[in-house]
Amino acid sequence: MRRNTRLRLVGALAAALVTAGLATGPGAQASPGAQASPRQPTLAELAQRHGRYFGSATDNPELTDTAYTALLGDEFDMITPGNGMKWYATEPQQDVFDWRYGDQIVDLARSNHQRVRAHTLVWHSQLPDWLTGRTWTADELRAVLKKHIQTEVRHYRGKVYSWDVVNEAFNEDGSYRETLWYQTLGPGYIADALRWAHQADPHAKLYLNDYNIEAVGAKSDAYYRLAKDLKARHVPLDGIGLQAHLALQYGYPASLEDNLRRFSRLGLDTALTEVDVRMLLPATEEKLAQQADWYRDLTAACLAVRRCVGITVWDYTDKYSWIPAFFPGEGAALPWDEQLRPKPAYFAIRKALGGR
Numbered sequence: 001m002r003r004n005t006r007l008r009l010v011g012a013l014a015a016a017l018v019t020a021g022l023a024t025g026p027g028a029q030a031s032p033g034a035q036a037s038p039r040q041p042t043l044a045e046l047a048q049r050h051g052r053y054f055g056s057a058t059d060n061p062e063l064t065d066t067a068y069t070a071l072l073g074d075e076f077d078m079i080t081p082g083n084g085m086k087w088y089a090t091e092p093q094q095d096v097f098d099w100r101y102g103d104q105i106v107d108l109a110r111s112n113h114q115r116v117r118a119h120t121l122v123w124h125s126q127l128p129d130w131l132t133g134r135t136w137t138a139d140e141l142r143a144v145l146k147k148h149i150q151t152e153v154r155h156y157r158g159k160v161y162s163w164d165v166v167n168e169a170f171n172e173d174g175s176y177r178e179t180l181w182y183q184t185l186g187p188g189y190i191a192d193a194l195r196w197a198h199q200a201d202p203h204a205k206l207y208l209n210d211y212n213i214e215a216v217g218a219k220s221d222a223y224y225r226l227a228k229d230l231k232a233r234h235v236p237l238d239g240i241g242l243q244a245h246l247a248l249q250y251g252y253p254a255s256l257e258d259n260l261r262r263f264s265r266l267g268l269d270t271a272l273t274e275v276d277v278r279m280l281l282p283a284t285e286e287k288l289a290q291q292a293d294w295y296r297d298l299t300a301a302c303l304a305v306r307r308c309v310g311i312t313v314w315d316y317t318d319k320y321s322w323i324p325a326f327f328p329g330e331g332a333a334l335p336w337d338e339q340l341r342p343k344p345a346y347f348a349i350r351k352a353l354g355g356r
């Protein structure tokens, strides 16, 4: 076929599809016997029917990819900056704040009518050298932490739904992780951080966030005890974020729903905040089917617990997943593949949310 003939045919096909789409759009009169189906509701719309959100993380470098940003803007109603609000990005030199990365994502979310889960204020990782390259007295470090939290939270005041105030505070056995913060300030840094964040934005929901706390176990027990203690002392804590970086080879956290429920009973919100389900590569049809079952089950678990407020995937496409770089030999962890095509996991989530 000659090139311009083929182009004409493609053009005619596209026009026919557009016509079909318009003919069945909202408010249009479908002609009798018309077969084309109306636009599918998005994950966000489906989640909203249950009073939940469905979110995605994103990161600044990938925002130049217009096919990517189109889906990001359409399918989700909550956005988390994957890196742009971390300490190394926001205070690269002491007292020199840089809001460009975070602002770019907040502005994009706002233009798409999406809310923002802000991430993260106090963590042991991705800290600037000026902070980790010297020793601090407790008084010095407390002042540094307070200033960082209050400056950043004030900057985003009124623009974000929630903050992951402290990230990854515990070890697997439920003991406190020996971070700069813990070693210098003791366990009280967590309550201090929550109080300082609350002063700076009284409306933001304040979370503690961690991985490997999806199931009931030593690490989630540590959060349960801490959350109970903080609530008893009227420290402003609103929720627990379960990152849910799952891996097929380690098994599904079967007690997820019970675990969410026990936090709800403490009067706390919960959220699945960084979901991905990685696998040993290569991905096979069988592994992708199992992955879909896990996405279905974790979605159903959140819907089953009233105060599980929503689910965020740690980016939505394998094209921009952090997994291959951090877990060599693993990947294919997200509901869309590297070509932005929906995978079985995507259809499983839709179905679990009550879609078709």
Ligand code: XIL
Pocket (backbone or CB within 6 Å): 082, 083, 167, 243, 274, 322
């Ligand atoms: C990851 C980002 O996705 C990567 O781009 C970055 O290089 C490292 O951090 N738990 C968290 C997230 O709370 O902040 C991490 O994000 C993934 C694990």
